[in-house]
Amino acid sequence: MKVKPLADRVMVKLEKNEAKTAGGIIIPDTAQEKTQAGTVVEVGDDKDVIKVAAGQKVMYDKYAGTQIKIDGVEHLILKMSDIIAIIE
Secondary structure, X not given: OOOOOOOOEEEEEEOOOOOEOOOOOEOOHHHOOOOXXXXXXXXXXXXXXXXXXXXXXXXXXXXXXXXXXXXXEEEEEEEHHHEEEEEO
């Protein structure tokens, strides 16, 4: 399935959290905190507002966006204003 965000929205592929601590303790999914970083996959068509490009790693607000699953992979559709930083 192909999804293209509209206007000032950006689609981000979510990063997986580390499921094991440095000491070797495995953390279950229910106890893990939601990640706030991901890789931009697609961008909308409002080039004046969108300041990121596909392939860049970004950090976003904790409770922002709409979560979707595409071919079994978790993605998030965000407004550009919800992206707070580019990770280099």
